[in-house]
Amino acid sequence: MDNLEAVNPENKWKYQDTELKLDVFTFGANTPGLSVENTQIQLDGVSYILNSFNRFCPNGSLGLMAFDQRSLSPYLVIPLTNFDVLDEKSCGRTPQIIQNIRNVRITREGQTMLLDYVEGLKEGDYVVIFSVGNVTFEDWPDEAFFKMREIGANEATLRNLKTGDPYILLGRKGMKPGEALELVADENAPESSDEQILSLDTKLKGFFAQGNVLSQRVGPASQWSTFFNQVQETEGFDPGLSTFDVIGVTKDGNEQVLFEGVQNDEVQLGDINADLYPYLRLKFSLDDQEAEIPAQLRNWQVNYTGVPEGVLVLKTKKSQFHLQEGEMATSEFEFVNISQYDFQDSLKVEYSFQNIGQRTEKTFEFKIPPVKAGESHSFKIDFNSLGEGGDNALQVYVNPREYLEQSYKNNLMDLPNYYLVDKDNANPILDVSFDGVYIMDGDIVSPNVLISAELKDENEALAKKDTTGMEVYLKRDCEECEFERIYFSNPALKWFEGTETRDYKLEYLPGPLQDGIYTLRVNGEDAAGNKAGEKPYEVNFEVINESQITHFYPYPNPFSTSVRFVFTVTGAAPPDQIKIQIMTVTGKVVREILQDELGAIHIGHNITEFAWNGRDEFGDQLANGVYIYRVLIRKDGQFVEHRPTAGDKAFKKGYGKMYLLR
Numbered sequence: 165m166d167n168l169e170a171v172n173p174e175n176k177w178k179y180q181d182t183e184l185k186l187d188v189f190t191f192g193a194n195t196p197g198l199s200v201e202n203t204q205i206q207l208d209g210v211s212y213i214l215n216s217f218n219r220f221c222p223n224g225s226l227g228l229m230a231f232d233q234r235s236l237s238p239y240l241v242i243p244l245t246n247f248d249v250l251d252e253k254s255c256g257r258t259p260q261i262i263q264n265i266r267n268v269r270i271t272r273e274g275q276t277m278l279l280d281y282v283e284g285l286k287e288g289d290y291v292v293i294f295s296v297g298n299v300t301f302e303d304w305p306d307e308a309f310f311k312m313r314e315i316g317a318n319e320a321t322l323r324n325l326k327t328g329d330p331y332i333l334l335g336r337k338g339m340k341p342g343e344a345l346e347l348v349a350d351e352n353a354p355e356s357s358d359e360q361i362l363s364l365d366t367k368l369k370g371f372f373a374q375g376n377v378l379s380q381r382v383g384p385a386s387q388w389s390t391f392f393n394q395v396q397e398t399e400g401f402d403p404g405l406s407t408f409d410v411i412g413v414t415k416d417g418n419e420q421v422l423f424e425g426v427q428n429d430e431v432q433l434g435d436i437n438a439d440l441y442p443y444l445r446l447k448f449s450l451d452d453q454e455a456e457i458p459a460q461l462r463n464w465q466v467n468y469t470g471v472p473e474g475v476l477v478l479k480t481k482k483s484q485f486h487l488q489e490g491e492m493a494t495s496e497f498e499f500v501n502i503s504q505y506d507f508q509d510s511l512k513v514e515y516s517f518q519n520i521g522q523r524t525e526k527t528f529e530f531k532i533p534p535v536k537a538g539e540s541h542s543f544k545i546d547f548n549s550l551g552e553g554g555d556n557a558l559q560v561y562v563n564p565r566e567y568l569e570q571s572y573k574n575n576l577m578d579l580p581n582y583y584l585v586d587k588d589n590a591n592p593i594l595d596v597s598f599d600g601v602y603i604m605d606g607d608i609v610s611p612n613v614l615i616s617a618e619l620k621d622e623n624e625a626l627a628k629k630d631t632t633g634m635e636v637y638l639k640r641d642c643e644e645c646e647f648e649r650i651y652f653s654n655p656a657l658k659w660f661e662g663t664e665t666r667d668y669k670l671e672y673l674p675g676p677l678q679d680g681i682y683t684l685r686v687n688g689e690d691a692a693g694n695k696a697g698e699k700p701y702e703v704n705f706e707v708i709n710e711s712q713i714t715h716f717y718p719y720p721n722p723f724s725t726s727v728r729f730v731f732t733v734t735g736a737a738p739p740d741q742i743k744i745q746i747m748t749v750t751g752k753v754v755r756e757i758l759q760d761e762l763g764a765i766h767i768g769h770n771i772t773e774f775a776w777n778g779r780d781e782f783g784d785q786l787a788n789g790v791y792i793y794r795v796l797i798r799k800d801g802q803f804v805e806h807r808p809t810a811g812d813k814a815f816k817k818g819y820g821k822m823y824l825l826r
Contacts, residue, residue, distance in 0.1 A: 181369060181371050182234070182370040182371055183236070183367055183368070183370070184207060184208060184231065184370070185206075185208050185209065185366075185367050186206075186207060186292065186364065186365075187209075187363070187364065187365050188205050188206075188292060188294050188332050188363065189202075189203065189204040189205075189361075189362075189363045190203050190204075190294045190296065190362050191330050191359075191360065191361040191362065192328055192330045192356075192357060192358035192361075193223075193297050193298035193299075193327075193328035193329075194328060194359050195330075195358070198361075200222065200223040200296050203220070203221060203297070205227065205229065205262070205294065207238070211257075212229075212256045212257050212262060213255065213256045213257070213262070214257050219256055219258075220256075221255035221256065221262065221264055221296040222255065222266065222296065222297075223298055224267045224297050224298045224299055224300065225255075225265060225266040225267065225296045225297070226264070226265045226278070226293055226295060226296065226299060227255065227263070227264060227293070227294050227295075227296055228241075228262070228263040228281060228293050229263070229291070229292050230286075230291050231291070231292075232286070232289055232370070233286075233288040233290060233336070233370055234370050234371050236290070236368050236370040238261040240254065240261055240263060241263060241280075241284040242263060242277065242284060252266070253277070263281060265277045265278050265281065267298075267299065267300045267303070276305070276308060278308050278312075279307055279308065279311045282311045282312065282314055282315055282337075283311070285315065287337050287338050289336065289337050290334070290335070291315050291333075291334075291337065292333065293331070293333040293335075294331065294332045294333075294362075294364075295331040297328075298327065298328045299327065299328070299329075300327045301322070301325035301326065301327055301329060302325075302326060302327045303327070304322075309322050313341040314339075315333070315335035315336065315344060316333075316335035316336060316339030316340065316341065316342065316344025317333055317335060317341065317344055317346065318342040318344075319341060321348060325348065326357060326358065329349055329358055330347075330348070330358075330360060330361070330362045331346070331347070331348055331362070332346070332347040332362050332364050333345070333346050333347075334346075345364075347362045347364055348362075376447055376448060376449040376450065377447070377448040378445060378446070378447050379445050379446040379447070379464070380445070381413055382443060382445065382446070382466045382468070383444060383468065383471075384438075384442035384443055384470070384471050384569070385438050385442060385444075385468035385470060385471065386438055386468075386469045386470065386568070387434070387438050387468060387469040388434060388444070388466070388468045389432075389433060389434060389466075389468050389469070390430060390432055390433060390434075390466070390467045391423075391430070391433055391446070391466050391467075392429065392463075392464065392465045393429050393430075393448075393461070393463070393464040394429060394462040394463050394464075395429075395448075395460070395461055395462065396460040396461075396462050405450065405451050406427075406449065407424075407448075407449050408423075408425075408426040408431075408446060408448055409421050409423065409424050409425070409426065409449070410423035410426065410431065410433070411444060411445040411446070411447060412436060412441030412443075412444060413441060413442075413444060413445055414440065414441060415565075415568075419445065422436060422444075438468075442471075444466060446464055446466070448461050448464070469505075470503065470504075470505055471503075471505055471567075471568040471570060472501055472503045472505045472506065472537070472568075472569055472570075473501070473503040473569050473570040474499050474500065474501050474502070474503075474507070474563060474569060474575055475500045475575075476498075476560060476574060476575050476577050477498045478496075478577060479496040479497060479498050480494075480495040480496050480497075482495075484582060484584060485547070485582065485584065486584045486586075487549045487583060487584065487585045487586070487625075488585075488586050488588070488623060488625050488626070489549050489550060489552070489553050489585055489587050489623065489626055490549060490588060490623055490625040490626020490691060491549050491625040491626075492546055492548055492625075493546070493547040493583060494544050494546050495544065495545050495547070495558070496542060496544050497544070497545065497560060497577075498540050498542045498543075499513075499532065499540060499562045499575075500535075500540040501535040501536060501537055501538060501539055502538075503537055504537050504538075505537055506534065506535075506536045506537050507534040507563075507567065508534060508567070509567065510532065511531065511562055511563045512529055512530075512531055512562075512564060513531070513532055513543065513561070514527065514528075514561045515527070515529070515545055515559065515560045516558075516559050517547060517552070517557070517558060518556065518557040519552050519556050520554060520555040520556065520557065521554035521555065547583055549583065549585040550626060550691060551693075552583070552585050553585050553586070553587025553588070554584075554585060555581045555583070555584055555585075556581075556582065556583035556584075556585060557578070557579060557582055557583075559576070559577070559578050559579070560576070560577045561576045561577075562575045563575050587692070588623045588626055588690070588691075588692035588694065589692075589694065590621075590622050590694060591690075591694050591695060591696060591697065592621040592622075592688070592696050593621075593696065594618075594619060594620075594686060594687075594688050594696035594697065594701050595619075595620055595667075596616070596617045596684075596686055596701050596703070597616050598615055598616075598768070599613055599766055599767065599768075600616070600766075601766055601768065603703065603705060603768060603769070605703050605704050606681075606705070606706060607706070607769055608705070608706045608707070608708055608732055608733075608734055608767065608768045608769070609705045609706070609707060609768050610675070610735070610736055610767035610768070611675045611677040611678070611707045611709050611736050612673070612675040612677075612736055613673075613674070613677070613705075613707075613767070614671060614672075614673055615671070615673075615684065616669060616670065616671055617636075617669070617686050617701075618667045618669045618670075619634075619662070619668040619669070619696065621667070621668075621690045621691075623690070623691075623692070624664060626690065627661065627663055627664065627691065628661065628662045628668040628690055628691040629661045630661070631652050631659055632689070633687075633688055633689030633693070633695070634652075634659065634687070634689070635649070635685075635686070635688070635700070636649070636650040636657060636670065636685075636686055637649055637684070637685040637686075637700075638650060638674055638682060638683070638684055638685075639682065639683040639684075639685070641678075641679075641680025641681050641682060650672065650674075656673045657670065657671075657672050658670070658671045658672075662691075668688075670686070670688075677707040678707065679707055679708055679709055680706070680707060681704055681705070681706050681707075682705055682706075682707065683704050684702065684703055684705065685700050685702045686700060686701045687700035687701070708734035708735070709734075709735065710734060710735060711734060711737075712733075712734045712804060713731055713795070713797055713804055713805075714734070715730065715731055716729070716730070716732075716795055716815050717729070717730055717731075717815055717820060718793065718820070718822045721822050721823060722822070722823035722825045723778070723822070723823070723824065723825070724778075724824075724825055725777065725778070726775035726776060726777050727775060727776050727778075727822065728771055728772050728774070728776075729744060729772045729774075729793075731795075732768060732770065733765060733767050733768065734767065735799070735804075738766055738767060739765065739797045739798060739799045739804055740798050740799055740800065740801075741759055741796075741798040742759045742762060742765065742795070742796070742797050743758055743759070743795075743796045744762075744794070745757075745794040745796070746776070746791055746792070747791065747792045748791060748792070749789075749790055749791070749792060751792075754780040754781065754786060754791075755776065755779070755780055755781055756781070757774060757776065762774045787824075788824050788826055789823075789824060790821055790822075791821070791822050791823075791824060792819060792820070792821060793819070793820050793821075793822055794818055794819050795815075796818070
């Protein structure tokens with residue numbers, strides 16, 4: 165609404181008031197310390213008499229300013245005869261709006277400039293008149309006194325003025341004589357009248373003579389129909405001076421007048437392209453310089469076919485998720501069409517996760533089916549907390565302004581600090597075995613050994629699913645050899661992703677290997693990027709292709725309650741048969757232990773699961789003393805030879821001694 169305001173409780177409009185601050189300063193012709201250059205008039209604090217460039221008002225003259233009663237804009241009543249800024253009919257700053265009437269013009273026979281000025285004022289307009297220096301009031305003709313009555317001056321007051329007296333008048337054209345505000349010298353003051361100072365400080369009140377009312381946006385619409393309006397005319401208002409504009413508004417907010425200067429109370433809008441102009445605005449304009457009360461707009465209305473309106477609802481009851489890194493969180497949403505209009509096409513759903521601490525954002529989108537009037541569609545959004553330690557926000561936007569709706573603010577949901585993720589900082593454990601057995605550095609293994617490396621992680625929610633950070637190196641037995649990286653493109657190296665019930669695992673079949681000493685190096689990291697250790701796992705192992713047995717001895721020896729057998733097997737595969745005979749020193753066999761009793765045998769260092777308790781074949785306890793044990797080993801139908809070493813001093817040619825002590 166421009167230049168109009170509502171009047172309550174009448175519920176009517178009126179033109180908006182205007183206000184102008186007016187300050188006038190003048191003095192008598194003989195006022196000590198002041199000269200005519202000090203005379204001043206100010207509008208809203210701006211001086212309109214300048215002492216520079218000879219723009220002050222000359223001595224012995226009247227300064228006059230006229231103001232439009234509505235806008236309060238000052239104007240010249242008597243036009244200037246030339247464009248010279250020093251035109252003698254004006255004074256003050258440019259543009260010239262202070263009329264200047266000098267003594268000689270007031271006393272000229274016939275019609276004077278003062279008479280012309282009053283005559284030229286528009287009815288009801290304001291006028292301020294002030295004296296400048298030695299004005300010859302006593303020489304004024306009667307016509308001047310009579311004419312001043314038309315702007316509210318008191319004739320008696322004017323006729324009592326003496327030449328050189330100060331004078332200020334604030335009146336209006338059409339006032340009754342004596343109604344104007346007149347300032348003159350105080351006859352009771354100690355100073356003479358021509359030595360006194362006058363000042364006027366007041367405000368002029370006006371109002372605008374034109375205005376307009378602009379509606380809010382109407383729509384959006386899928387089709388426009390009709391515009392109706394009803395205007396109540398007021399007394400003195402010309403109905404031809406009130407009009408309507410119908411303005412089209414694009415999706416981007418650009419406006420175009422489609423119907424201008426409408427005065428009919430009904431306008432058909434069906435030809436407006438709703439795709440191009442989904443919104444309209446209405447403008448009611450008033451412009452009548454004569455009427456003081458504007459016409460009253462009682463109502464205006466636009467009929468149209470609307471568009472759908474959707475609302476996004478969070479169905480998940482949780483207001484916040486607290487997760488361990490790697491855990492998943494699922495939130496369910498529902499998009500409800502609360503209007504009577506169907507969505508005609510599938511709707512885009514945009515959603516994004518913002519990691520507050522890392523200052524990262526990941527954006528995704530998908531489509532949902534068109535939602536009919538009064539119906540809804542549910543959908544889920546999954547959040548993977550891998551790598552998202554800290555506070556995370558979720559923002560969901562359905563139909564991001566692709567298709568028109570009444571409002572889009574109901575389509576957007578912002579959930580700050582929705583996911584609180586505890587970052588995984590724990591190091592995993594790398595568990596390496598050879599044919600399912602843990603070896604010591606330098607142990608013997610099969611030339612066809614299966615090396616397994618399991619990555620054990622405390623965070624069960626964050627299973628490793630790829631080969632990132634996993635490294636396998638093998639150094640072969642030669643002086644010039646260096647560690648060789650085994651890549652996952654090598655069919656000998658396989659990997660198995662971790663699950664909730666199974667650790668991540670590597671399997672490496674480096675063989676068949678030749679005789680020699682090898683070094684294995686393995687490194688890894690979990691799904692969160694935590695390494696298994698500051699240094700990689702590293703171990704030396706030996707390969708002997710010939711099937712042999714060595715380091716065969718009972719443990720402990722001597723023994724009292726039970727004894728196990730320790731031995732090392734070489735070759736590509738364990739022996740087919742092992743038999744241990746326990747005999748007295750005279751050669752009598754008191755107990756035979758077969759492979760089925762000994763338990764599983766593997767290439768490398770073995771200690772039997774079986775423990776002999778010192779009893780014979782019948783379960784009777786044997787006496788204390790020395791016993792002989794004999795080892796018979798077959799592989800592929802052949803006896804396996806014993807390979808003597810420094811650790812086999814008590815085991816020679818397949819025989820050894822053991823001591824039973826209770």
